[in-house]
Amino acid sequence: xLHSGKMQELAEQISKTQxxxxxxQEIKWSGTGxxxxxxxxxxxxxxxxxxxxxGTGFIFLxxxxxxxxxxxxxxxxxxKLQLKGKYNNNTLINVYAPTEDHTEEIKEQFYDDLQYxxxxxxxxxxxxxxGDVNAQxxxxxxxxxxxxxxxxxxxxxxxxxxxxxxxxxxxMVVMSTNFQHKRIHKITWLxxxxxxxxxxxxxxxxxxxxxxxEDVKTMRGPNIDSDHFLVKAVIKQKLSVMHKKKLKPAxxxxxxxxxxxxxxxxxxxxxxxxxxxxxxxQEINDEWEQIKTTIVDAARGxxxxxxxxxxxxxxxxxxxxxIQEKNEARKNGYN
Numbered sequence: 582x583l584h585s586g587k588m589q590e591l592a593e594q595i596s597k598t599q600x601x602x603x604x605x606q607e608i609k610w611s612g613t614g615x616x617x618x619x620x621x622x623x624x625x626x627x628x629x630x631x632x633x634x635x636g637t638g639f640i641f642l643x644x645x646x647x648x649x650x651x652x653x654x655x656x657x658x659x660x661k662l663q664l665k666g667k668y669n670n671n672t673l674i675n676v677y678a679p680t681e682d683h684t685e686e687i688k689e690q691f692y693d694d695l696q697y698x699x700x701x702x703x704x705x706x707x708x709x710x711x712g713d714v715n716a717q718x719x720x721x722x723x724x725x726x727x728x729x730x731x732x733x734x735x736x737x738x739x740x741x742x743x744x745x746x747x748x749x750x751x752x753m754v755v756m757s758t759n760f761q762h763k764r765i766h767k768i769t770w771l772x773x774x775x776x777x778x779x780x781x782x783x784x785x786x787x788x789x790x791x792x793x794x795e796d797v798k799t800m801r802g803p804n805i806d807s808d809h810f811l812v813k814a815v816i817k818q819k820l821s822v823m824h825k826k827k828l829k830p831a832x833x834x835x836x837x838x839x840x841x842x843x844x845x846x847x848x849x850x851x852x853x854x855x856x857x858x859x860x861x862x863q864e865i866n867d868e869w870e871q872i873k874t875t876i877v878d879a880a881r882g883x884x885x886x887x888x889x890x891x892x893x894x895x896x897x898x899x900x901x902x903x904i905q906e907k908n909e910a911r912k913n914g915y916n
Contacts, residue, residue, distance in 0.1 A: 591640055592621040594803040600813060601645050602662075606677035606713045608636030613654035622646060624662065626654030626675075637675045637712065648820045659694055661702070667819040669790075672702050676712040681740050688740070692747055699751060707793060707818065710753070710785040713809065716740040717779060718758055729759035733767040733780035748785055757783040757797045757812065766798040770809050782812050793818050833887045834880060844883060852879040 595603050610627040611634070625638035635657040641649070650670070651663040658678070664671040676695060679687045695710070702708055718728045719737035724745045737745065748755060757769075757780070769782035784797050793816055800811040838844040855875045862868040 588616075588623060588640070589618075590806065592618070592642075594811070595640065596620065596642065598800060598803055598811070598813070600811070602639060602641040602673070603811075604673065604675040604711050605638050605640060606635070606675070608638050609633045610636050613660075615652070619643075624652045624654070624660070626657065626660035628657040635677050637677050639673070639675060653698075655694060655698055658691060659698055661698055663706070665821045666707065667821045670703065670706045671818060671820070672706040672708045674698055674702075674708065674710045676710060676714060678713065678715045678740065678744075680715045681738055688743060692743060695747070696751075707790045708753075708787055709794075709814075709816075711783070711812075711814070713781065714740070714744055714783045715781050716744040716783065717781060718745070718755065718783075726754075728755045731761050731767070732758040733764065733778070744783070744785075752788045753785050754788045754791050755783050755785050756791060756794045756814070759791075760797055762798045765801060768810065769799055769812055773808060782809060784812065784814050832877070835885045835887045838884045848879060848883040851883055852876065855879055 591603065591605070595601075608625050608627060609632060610625055611630055611632045612628075613626050614624075616623040616625070620643050621640055622643070623638055623640045625636065627636040628634035637658065637660045639652070639660070639662045645664075648664045649662065650665045651661075653661040653663075655661065658676065660675050662673045662675070664673070674695070679691055699708065699710075717734045717736075717738045718724065718732045718741045719734050720730070720732060721737060724737060727745050727748045734741075744755070747753075767780050768778040770779045771777070784794065786794060794814055795817050796813075796815040798813060800813050803811050852875070855878070856872070859871055859875065862871060
């Protein structure tokens with residue numbers, strides 16, 4: 582389950598690796614929402630009522646916030662993020678597919694839901710499906726046009742067949758098996774005993790737009806406290822900033838003065854004096870703005886604005902050192 586410490590660790594890792602957006606699975610929270618931190622934000626999509634049920638989401642750095650134009654939480658296995666592009670918008674569909682041992686009905690429902698999300702997305706968008714597809718893709722000639730020739734496995738399993746059928750039906754290709762890399766950069770999942778390695782996390786895109794993805798490979802260095810490795814996709818695409826109206830932060834008034842009867846009497850007296858001396862305006866909007874300014878000015882003079890106390894951040898240099906040591910031990914263990 583994703584907790585605040587792990588979320589901070591993920592943010593630290595992606596900031597070091599030049600990743601800007603990270604699709605994550607198995608959050609295991611219920612409900613949906615947005616969490617904003619100082620340097621990053623997290624959109625998440627979980628089960629409607631139960632915790633511990635799958636869960637997907639997107640973590641993105643602060644500099645990417647102005648590119649986000651929409652987030653659609655669908656269920657605990659699917660969610661969608663839309664980014665404003667200069668020429669085409671970009672839609673990222675985050676998936677957490679059922680494992681090989683799930684029933685056929687559950688798998689069919691997952692791909693029906695995925696098809697629905699795909700169908701309701703604009704065909705002008707660059708659509709990228711990414712995440713834990715739980716599918717092993719083999720080297721059979723039948724699937725060469727869909728998956729390329731650089732997969733890790735010799736044979737395609739049932740989940741892999743479902744993925745290939747879905748990709749073929751929607752004129753899409755699997756880019757995570759289209760680039761030649763060393764074996765260690767193809768492994769996306771490693772069993773706890775390090776004896777079983779798989780490539781089950783994939784990136785799929787419209788076949789006519791596949792040129793925007795310049796590379797896909799596993800990142801072995803970052804430790805995200807998971808049996809999965811981060812999968813990095815290099816995407817060549819110009820984004821367009823959404824210029825949002827900047828909202829002024831809400832004023833926080835001094836609570837001590839607000840609870841002081843004499844201060845409140847002083848405030849009311851000052852406000853009364855200021856209001857009766859106002860010059861009437863002809864326009865109602867101008868009249869309201871004048872009254873609002875007067876109320877705030879009187880409050881500033883008597884109630885006063887409360888200063889923001891310094892934040893006591895738990896994520897300190899000691900935490901960073903521990904994570905660094907853990908990363909080094911992880912890398913040494915796989916060499």
